[in-house]
Amino acid sequence: MAVNQADVRKIASLARIAISDAEVAAMEGELNNILGWVEQLGEVDVTGVEPMTAVIPNTLRLRDDVINADPLTGGGMQAAVLANAPAVQHGFFGVPKVIE
Amino acid sequence: MMTDLTNLTVAQIRDGHRSGDFTAVEVAEAFSANVAGAKALNAFIVETPDHALAAAKQADADRADGTLKPLSGVPIGMKDLFATKGVQTTAASHMLEGFVPQYESTVSQKLWDAGTGMLGKLNLDQFAMGSSNETSYFGNVISPWRKSDGSNAALAPGGSSGGSSTAIAARLCPAATGTDTGGSIRQPAAFTGISGIKPTYGRCSRWGIVAFASSLDQAGPMARDVQDCAIMLAAMAGFDAKDATSLDLPVPDWEAALSGNMKGKRVGIPKEYRLDGIDEDIAAMWDHGIAMLKDAGATVVDISLPHTKYALPAYYIIAPAEASSNLARYDGVRYGLRDLPEGAGLQDMYAATRAAGFGPEVKRRILIGTYVLSAGFYDAYYTQAQKVRALIARDFEAAWAQCDVILAPTAPSAAFALGEKMADPLAMYLNDVFAVPASLAGLPAMSVPGALSRDGLPLGLQIIGKAFDEQGVLNAGLALEERAGFTARAERWW
Numbered sequence: 001m002a003v004n005q006a007d008v009r010k011i012a013s014l015a016r017i018a019i020s021d022a023e024v025a026a027m028e029g030e031l032n033n034i035l036g037w038v039e040q041l042g043e044v045d046v047t048g049v050e051p052m053t054a055v056i057p058n059t060l061r062l063r064d065d066v067i068n069a070d071p072l073t074g075g076g077m078q079a080a081v082l083a084n085a086p087a088v089q090h091g092f093f094g095v096p097k098v099i100e
Numbered sequence: 101m102m103t104d105l106t107n108l109t110v111a112q113i114r115d116g117h118r119s120g121d122f123t124a125v126e127v128a129e130a131f132s133a134n135v136a137g138a139k140a141l142n143a144f145i146v147e148t149p150d151h152a153l154a155a156a157k158q159a160d161a162d163r164a165d166g167t168l169k170p171l172s173g174v175p176i177g178m179k180d181l182f183a184t185k186g187v188q189t190t191a192a193s194h195m196l197e198g199f200v201p202q203y204e205s206t207v208s209q210k211l212w213d214a215g216t217g218m219l220g221k222l223n224l225d226q227f228a229m230g231s232s233n234e235t236s237y238f239g240n241v242i243s244p245w246r247k248s249d250g251s252n253a254a255l256a257p258g259g260s261s262g263g264s265s266t267a268i269a270a271r272l273c274p275a276a277t278g279t280d281t282g283g284s285i286r287q288p289a290a291f292t293g294i295s296g297i298k299p300t301y302g303r304c305s306r307w308g309i310v311a312f313a314s315s316l317d318q319a320g321p322m323a324r325d326v327q328d329c330a331i332m333l334a335a336m337a338g339f340d341a342k343d344a345t346s347l348d349l350p351v352p353d354w355e356a357a358l359s360g361n362m363k364g365k366r367v368g369i370p371k372e373y374r375l376d377g378i379d380e381d382i383a384a385m386w387d388h389g390i391a392m393l394k395d396a397g398a399t400v401v402d403i404s405l406p407h408t409k410y411a412l413p414a415y416y417i418i419a420p421a422e423a424s425s426n427l428a429r430y431d432g433v434r435y436g437l438r439d440l441p442e443g444a445g446l447q448d449m450y451a452a453t454r455a456a457g458f459g460p461e462v463k464r465r466i467l468i469g470t471y472v473l474s475a476g477f478y479d480a481y482y483t484q485a486q487k488v489r490a491l492i493a494r495d496f497e498a499a500w501a502q503c504d505v506i507l508a509p510t511a512p513s514a515a516f517a518l519g520e521k522m523a524d525p526l527a528m529y530l531n532d533v534f535a536v537p538a539s540l541a542g543l544p545a546m547s548v549p550g551a552l553s554r555d556g557l558p559l560g561l562q563i564i565g566k567a568f569d570e571q572g573v574l575n576a577g578l579a580l581e582e583r584a585g586f587t588a589r590a591e592r593w594w
Binding site for chain 1: 199200201202203300301302315316341342344345347407409410413414416417424428431432433434435436437438440444445446447448449450451452454455458463464466467468470471474480481483484485486488489490491493525526540541542567
């Protein structure tokens, strides 16, 4: 399966990465090289094989139903959460206007 | 004159400090001086001599009070992929330049709790994506090694933990943290003549480590020898409720149980790793490694891991797929870079921010990942790769019926020159051909120095073990270390 320049633009758009015409042209070749190489996986007989979901078997745990059981991941951290934000307004993350 | 403290190992510093041969402050200052004098290597993104000094003062006070901790007096380097509270954490990207975490990663916290101090944040490949440390936004790390032919070509320290490998090999720190997604601890260790272990997936908490590919990412130590790796790993490992994939198992005392006696152990030699056109030096080192383990009392058996050739292409679907998802968080809203062109809306801001903040290799992998996960292609690529991954894990399961550990080269060649492989992503990816299978199967694996190449560059031997059997891996590593007699080190030119 090869990608063309329109595909590259679509992928970049899905990935939310702005891409120039020159980058589209370069990326078309690079992606096709890599995709051509991974194509060999198609020759492996995977009949009856379940896709791996967990590399080391483990079970999901429930945490105790306690508020702020771990203060590091609990609430009340507004200042810390906002500390690295590029734009903060009235205690919220600031973004460009999205509703006209 | 006193011994140069920067030539001491972690164990020697710990024990020497404990018995009062020197103060922790002397150790921290000696290493910080080496760090300050090695700018040419570009191993550090941020230097933190004050952090190391504060921990050292505490260590000296604790010794006076009789309250020493397991690693009191030992300063270390921290890969700049671990969130460190109050200290810039970048993943070597422009995207996170200036990002100052408000919390501490679990692994780094454990190391501070064990008494260590931080000499600085170590350079790496951007978002840990690379095998030569040439994708860092903050410039290449230069290996301290040079070829013996007198050429001064700058060599790759390996990647992605290239700052860690260079800093240890150049005596800028006695040990450092690394992370390994598809060889990022083992390959740089091999390139610089040091040791490093990637433990079983889940041993070390991923909480606070900048995520690349979550089903593969695993932290581990890099140091000068096997004992130091065992000591460091014990301080880094352990259950953490904040990581859903953390292993709820006790942390063994690996150091206490170290033994290079391989009597009764079976060592598997996978025939598929003997690639056509294998480098002669690598083949010779591997044969020598087999002889060394026989000498240590092991039985050597030929084994087959039939799906080996598919590991690397499966990895280059799975890792980019997970990366494309993980790196979606960099949106210019909550933290990190924001690029807001005049009059741009939210969607344009995302696209402009991500175009400006990610380097070319990171973009390439995000695009591949986005493509293989996109509607219509998901099954052909991602599901197929996860099935092949299951077969690779099965290969190892079958092999354990015949052997206890597996011996292989770490990388297919010695360190290459910076710039040599940057134009060809596929050639770069092939560096991890021997490292990736153990990553896909979540198995513990380590690299120890095996020999020097004909050009005088270090080559690494890799030991792969059963899940949870770090001890078996470390012991085989020790058996090799005791026999390889690897004492070569990079001559100081920086």
